[in-house]
Amino acid sequence: MTNEDLLSRLRKVYSHFSIENLKNICPADFQNNLEQRIGTIDAESEGYSQDELEQQRDLSIKFHWGHDHDFGSFSLKGRMGNRHLRLMERFCSLFSIPLESFQSQRILDVGCWTGGTTLLLCALGAQRVVANEEVVKYANTVKYLTEAFGLENTVSIETSSLYQLQDSTHHQQYDRVYFPGVVYHLSDPVLALRIMFNSLRLGGDILIESAGINSEEPFCRFDGNFIYHNDGSTREELNRGGWNYFLPSPLALKRMMQEVGFVEVSSVWDSNTNRVFAYGKKSQQIGICKAGLSRPSIL
Secondary structure (H helix, E strand, O other), X not given: OOHHHHHHHHHHHHOOOOHHHOOOXXXXXXXXXXXXXXXXXXXXXXXXXXXXXXXXXXXXXXXXXXXXXXXXXXXXXXXOOOHHHHHHHHHHXXXXXXXXXXXXXXXXXXXXXXXXXXXXXXXXXXXXXXXXXXXXXXXXXXXXXXXXXXXXXXXXXXXXXXXXXXXXXXXXXXXXXXXXXXXXXXXXXXHHHHHHHHHEEEEEEEEEEEOOOOOOOOOEEEEEEEEEOXXXXXXXXXXXXXXXXXXXXXXXXXXXXXXXXXXXXXXXXXXXXXXXXXXXXXXXXXXXXXOOOOOOOOO
C-alpha cells in the first residue's frame, strides 16, 4: 500500500464522523455548539491568575480548533490542518505498523486538543481510548464530540496534566500510548516518558512525534517560552505558536526512551515533515535511575 493509499484509507474511516452519524442531537444545534466555541477567550476556567497570564500559551487562553474536520454540512479548519491523518500515515509507513494493530486496543491519547486524534483512534477500531488534555475548554470539546457521536462507552476524558497520570487507574493499563506533538512542550520529558512507560502493559508500545533538530548527535535545543513562531501570529490576536522547551534530535529522544525502560527503540528524522518520529516497546517493568530525578517517588 502506498503512502497516498494509506492516507486515502485514513480519510475514509475518519469521514464516519459526519452529521449523518450524530446520535440524539440536531445537526444545526451541533454546528452552533462547535462554532460558538471558536475564539472564546477564557483564562479563569484554566486556573490562571491575572499575574500569570503573560506567561501562558495563547492556545491555552483562546480557543483554536485543532484539526480540519468536514462534518458534511459544514467544515471547520484547524490550526494543524489534516496533520492527524498525516501523522498516522507517517507512523505506519516509518515503522511498518498496520492500521489493524489499533483494533481492540486500549490506547492512551496524550494531548488530544479538540479530538482529531481521539476520533481517528476510534475510527481505527480501538476498544478504549483515554484522551488526555490539560486545557479545560479543549477537553470539554472532546467530551461533547464523543457524546454527540455515541462514543461514551469507548472514550473517556482526562482533564489533567500528563504528569498526573500515574495512579492505579493508569498503571499498566494500556496497549499503546499515542504521543504526537507533545514531548517538546514538556519541561521534564524524561519524567513524562517514564509515566508513559509505566502506563503500558507488558508488550505495549508507544508512538512519539516531536519537533526536533536534524542532527546525528544526541542534542536537544532549548527554546523556552519567550520564543514564538514568526508566521504573522500576534500577541493581540492570541494566536502565537511556540512555547517549546526541549527539541530533541532523533538520538537524544532515543536515549531518553531507553533511559525510562523502552526497548526496540527506533527514532528517526522524517524529511517529509521535518520532525522526529519514534517507536518503542515495553517488554518488562524495570527500574529507573532516580538520582537527580525531579520526582524520585516515581515507580
